[in-house]
Structures are given as C-alpha cells and as structure tokens.
Amino acid sequence: MPKGMVVIDKDRCKGCGLCVETCPFGVLVISPEFNRYGYNVATMGAPEKCTGCGMCAQMCPDAAIDVYRAVKEGV
Amino acid sequence: MKVLLRGNEAMAEAAIRAGCRCYFCYPITPQGELVEYMARHLPRHGGVFLQAESEVAAINMVYGAAAAGVRTMTSSSSPGISLKMEGISYLAGARLPAVIVNVMRAGPGLGNIAPAQGDYFQATKGGGHGDYRLIVLAPSTVQEAAELVMLAFDLSDRYRVPAMILADGMLGQMMEPVELPEPIPPERIPPKPWALTGAKDRAPNVVSSFDLDPYRFREILRALWAVYREIERNEVRWEEYATEDAELVLVAYGTMGRICRTVVRRARKEGLRVGLFRPISLWPFPSAPLRRLAERVPVFLTVELSAGQMWEDVRLAVEGRAKTPFYGELGGVVPTPEEILSEVKKHVRG
Amino acid sequence: MSVVETKVPAGFVPVYTRPKSLSDKRFTYCPGCHHGIITRLVAEAIDELGIQERTVGVAPVGCAVFLYEFFRCDFAQAAHGRACAVATGIKRANPELIVFTYQGDGDLAAIGAAETIHAANRGENITVIFVNNQIYGMTGGEMAPTTLPGMRTVTTPEGRDVRTTGYPLRISEMLAQLDGPAYITRQAVFDVRHVQMARKAILKAFRNQLEGKGFSLVEVVAACPTNLRIPPTEGNRWVKEQALKYFPLGDLKVRD
Numbered sequence: 283m284p285k286g287m288v289v290i291d292k293d294r295c296k297g298c299g300l301c302v303e304t305c306p307f308g309v310l311v312i313s314p315e316f317n318r319y320g321y322n323v324a325t326m327g328a329p330e331k332c333t334g335c336g337m338c339a340q341m342c343p344d345a346a347i348d349v350y351r352a353v354k355e356g357v
Numbered sequence: 358m359k360v361l362l363r364g365n366e367a368m369a370e371a372a373i374r375a376g377c378r379c380y381f382c383y384p385i386t387p388q389g390e391l392v393e394y395m396a397r398h399l400p401r402h403g404g405v406f407l408q409a410e411s412e413v414a415a416i417n418m419v420y421g422a423a424a425a426g427v428r429t430m431t432s433s434s435s436p437g438i439s440l441k442m443e444g445i446s447y448l449a450g451a452r453l454p455a456v457i458v459n460v461m462r463a464g465p466g467l468g469n470i471a472p473a474q475g476d477y478f479q480a481t482k483g484g485g486h487g488d489y490r491l492i493v494l495a496p497s498t499v500q501e502a503a504e505l506v507m508l509a510f511d512l513s514d515r516y517r518v519p520a521m522i523l524a525d526g527m528l529g530q531m532m533e534p535v536e537l538p539e540p541i542p543p544e545r546i547p548p549k550p551w552a553l554t555g556a557k558d559r560a561p562n563v564v565s566s567f568d569l570d571p572y573r574f575r576e577i578l579r580a581l582w583a584v585y586r587e588i589e590r591n592e593v594r595w596e597e598y599a600t601e602d603a604e605l606v607l608v609a610y611g612t613m614g615r616i617c618r619t620v621v622r623r624a625r626k627e628g629l630r631v632g633l634f635r636p637i638s639l640w641p642f643p644s645a646p647l648r649r650l651a652e653r654v655p656v657f658l659t660v661e662l663s664a665g666q667m668w669e670d671v672r673l674a675v676e677g678r679a680k681t682p683f684y685g686e687l688g689g690v691v692p693t694p695e696e697i698l699s700e701v702k703k704h705v706r707g
Numbered sequence: 708m709s710v711v712e713t714k715v716p717a718g719f720v721p722v723y724t725r726p727k728s729l730s731d732k733r734f735t736y737c738p739g740c741h742h743g744i745i746t747r748l749v750a751e752a753i754d755e756l757g758i759q760e761r762t763v764g765v766a767p768v769g770c771a772v773f774l775y776e777f778f779r780c781d782f783a784q785a786a787h788g789r790a791c792a793v794a795t796g797i798k799r800a801n802p803e804l805i806v807f808t809y810q811g812d813g814d815l816a817a818i819g820a821a822e823t824i825h826a827a828n829r830g831e832n833i834t835v836i837f838v839n840n841q842i843y844g845m846t847g848g849e850m851a852p853t854t855l856p857g858m859r860t861v862t863t864p865e866g867r868d869v870r871t872t873g874y875p876l877r878i879s880e881m882l883a884q885l886d887g888p889a890y891i892t893r894q895a896v897f898d899v900r901h902v903q904m905a906r907k908a909i910l911k912a913f914r915n916q917l918e919g920k921g922f923s924l925v926e927v928v929a930a931c932p933t934n935l936r937i938p939p940t941e942g943n944r945w946v947k948e949q950a951l952k953y954f955p956l957g958d959l960k961v962r963d
Binding site for chain 1 (some may be wrong): 715721747943
C-alpha cells in the first residue's frame, strides 16, 4: 500500500515535465496518452513509490495535481 | 445666497457637493485653483485628494476609484488632457463613470496659458482611440459651470459613460456670483452592483475593456452605441437667445457664447436682427434644433477660439439650408464684441 | 460559482488540493511557464489568509492579461503599465479591500516605471507581484528592461548590446532605496525549495497589507521557455545559472 498518491487533472496538464523532474522518487512520467488539447499528460508511472510528499504539486504551473496521503493504521 | 467664486473654484465646490470623494490631479495652468481648492476642502468632506505623478497616473487612479464604485474626478488643461487620452479610452471601454474637466488653453504643443477652444475635436470626436463618445458639457458662466459639473456626475452614473466639462482659461479664472446647488445626499447616488467591492456572496465582477472574440466584442460595442443613441435622444442641451426673428444667428459655446450674447445686444441696438444659438451639450450636439432653425434663418456665423472645429458640426447640421461662415481666433487671442460685430456686418445687409 | 469538490480516494486524506480562490478556468500560460506557479502561489496566499471576498486584483497587459479569469475575486483590467496607479485608485477609494497588482517586466519596469516608483514612494498599502522573465512574452519575445546582456530576443537578434540598449534594470534595488516601501524581496520558483520561499514571501506581502504595513513587492525571477526556445526543465536551469547572476535573490528591504 503506497504511502501517498496524486491525482492529476488530465485536462489541465500541459505535459511540461516539471513534476517529473521534481519528484524525488521517480513516480511520475509523461505518458503517451494525449489529452483533448493535444498534450502528453503526466501520470504516475511508479505509483507504489509515492509518499505523498507534495513536491510535484508545489512545482505544477497549472495547479493540476492534488496530493493525498494514506490514513495511518490505528490513527 | 450667492458667493463670489472663481470658475475653477466653483467647479471644485460643485464636485464636492455632487458627492465626488476621490480626486486625482496634476498641476497645470490655468486650472491650478481647482486643484488647490480640492486639496483644502475635499478631505474635510471625507474625500481623498491625491496629487499624482503625472496626468497619466491621475486618469488611471480615476479608473481605479471609478471601478471601486466611487464618484471620482480629475481636471487638467489641454496638454494634460492629451496625456489622459489612453485612460479616457479605457474608461469609456470599461463603462466607468467619471468626470474629467478640461480648462482649455491655446495649443497645439505647449501653446500658452490663454483661453482657447482648440480641443473640441479631441473632446467630441474621440481624442483617445476606438469607437467611443464622451458626454461633453460646455458652460459659459461660473454659475453654469457649477451646475454642469453636478449634472456631469449624474449623467455619467446614469449611463456609465465618462463625462467631460469643456471649459477654458477665461472661465476658469473669472470670478462671478454663484448660487451653489444643494449637496446631493449619498442615498441619491445610484447603486453600482457592477463595482469592485469584493466578491462576497456573488460572482466576481470584472471591470475591463478587453475582449479577444470579435463577435462578442461587437455585441458589447453595439450595446454601448445603443446607449449613446439614447443619450442623443435624451441629453441634448442648448440655449437660444433672440433667434425668433433673426436674420443671422451666431453659433458659439463657452466663453465665446457669452461674448456673442453681448454681440447680439449691440447688433440689435443698431437694428440688425442677430440671435445666438449656444450649444451646451457639445456631445450630443444639438443638431436637430439647429437644423430646425436653419429652415428659416439664412446665415449662421460660427465663432470659436480655434481654426474652426465646432464649425464642422454646424455645417453638418445645417446641411446646406443656410450659409455657414466662420470667424475664429487662434493662439489664445480673445476677440472683442466689436470685432465680431464687424464680421457680422459682412454677412447681413447694413 | 460552485467550488469543484475533489473526490478523495478511499483510505487517503488530502495533503494538497487546488487552491479554492482559483476559478475553474485552465491557465492560458505556456507549458512550464513560471507564471503558472506564481499565479498559483498568489491563490494559495489568498486562501491561507481567507481574504478572497475582500480581494481585488489588477490584471496587467502581457501573458497574465487573463488573470481576471483565473481567480474568484473582483478584478480590474489595467492599461499597460498603469496597474499601480489603478490599484492606488481602488485602495484609496476603499481601503478595506485587499488590492494587488500582478505585472511583468515590461508592465512594471518599462512603460509603468513611473507609476510603480511613485506608488512605492507614496507607500501605497498594496501588494505587487512582479514577474521578471527578462523578455516580452505575449508580443513575441522582444527585449525587456531586464533582458540579460548578450541575450537574443527578436529586437536584439545579435544579443543585447549594453552600449546601445543599456543594462538589466534592477528595479527592486531602486525601490528598496525609497522610504515608502515596507517590503521588497526577490524570489524564484525554479525548484521546490525556492517555490516554498517564494510562497512565504508572497504571503508576507499580502499579510503586510492586512496589517497596514504598506507597499510590498515580490519580484520573482522567472524564465520564458517558449521565447528562449528551450524546454520547461531547461527554463528552471536558465533561472538558476543565468538570470540569478544579474538578479540576486533575497530581501532588499524589510520594515517591520
């Protein structure tokens, strides 16, 4: 169970790649998938590595990323 | 009770009584007294006086205050009004109410500080870029200057169109007794739901003159021009003096309007049936009443402190029904009634 | 006007969500443009201070001309360079409003230089966000006052020659000399650490206005990858390795 996950708004993402470079764990990749504006959007290539640190969202110039952390057991 | 006031001061006091609460300015002769009066008096009424770093800055501060929903004004003279033209175009495009006072001086360029009427085209035909009009009112006495300033605030708010008072250095400087209008209570100032007051419990308001979509912008401009047509129907103002039996009618506004009154009296003493048609609203121009007069009056002599600007609107209105000669002065020279009467005699049988 | 509710995935809690004071409109900035980050940081500050209902923004002419579409706040669109004068008019008309301008290098430091300097000199209690990407983006990549020496733009195709076009204008240093301003700082957003510092600075610039402290300006040294003809990740490197040589980061004036 990954510690975190991100939800990337496909329509807002412009495939700029800043989140991919910023992620310290190599979670994100630019996918071959296009959105309806013709951009290759970012997506979690290695979701199991996500810690929910939020650095990708802090870099995103389109405010396209929402970041979540898993609820800890027994909290 | 009448008070003796300078034209510039009367306009300032009238603005305060009209509820003007933000005044932004830059010093320029011959309207300095308007600035000084506002500096002393506006803060006492809870208003904001701010001398800006330029006329450009001042008109943009007016844009901001108007956008915030406050009655606001600026004043200047010809070269400073040129600087404001960008801001005036933006005010017009953004549908902002505001009052701009131009105390005209001789031009073009730095010119001099003597009275002139060389900014008629600038005021009524544009001045700034784009398809817009200003409500333009021209007083010819200090009393009328005070009344028209108050009217300008009302019309500007009612139609969301900026209004200009087109005065000149003579009127700005002269002193006459004035019966000041009653102050407008704040409740009588119309509400402005479009103003930038903070988007609480409503969708955000945007004050802008920008639209990249030509078809959408066209609709906005068509709506604006429908408002201008409404103003043309409702807000035409002029005065006629001794025109009922006139064989020649002088057409003049502002300071020239009052001098021509004297010309009419002197001409009549000599048996010449001369009258005066004095436009008070320069935009909308009183074309229809002038055209009606042209059905029976054979000569209209336009007299301006310029090379002939309102003259073109007179000719358009008369449309060939009568002769339309012109007499003008340039450079800040103000003609005497005798000089104008000599010109009149060239056009009527002695 | 309804706020879009994000569906929280089962078993997770939100750590970062899209700022509430942003509208639903997609940003019109180029991919990777630092404007997007900075616009987002302004929205985060408005959210954190809870001032969305009192905030009035002044939009510039330039790549951020559509700023009024991106926020749920009242906005005035200003003529090119005039935002600080427009903001002065709004704030003087209603001091209860929180008024901010957001301007590029041409808007603030070329055509608007006088209005900027005098609003700062008067100590107008407004917040100014200054995006310095050393170029005129919207109009196709012309030289800005802040263009670096040797930098190729469409109006300096051989590279900026300081002998004929002058040097990069460090307007923040100029403004910091004045008695009027309360806070002048220069930040950047080329990595997360600097994004966090920039966010703090923008928050302080808004908080200063709430506390009546006076004129606060945050310059953000940015990159225009499109007109530099480089990918966005190279844009970040451009700021770090080139732009910061002329525009050092840090607080230039802090009055508490």
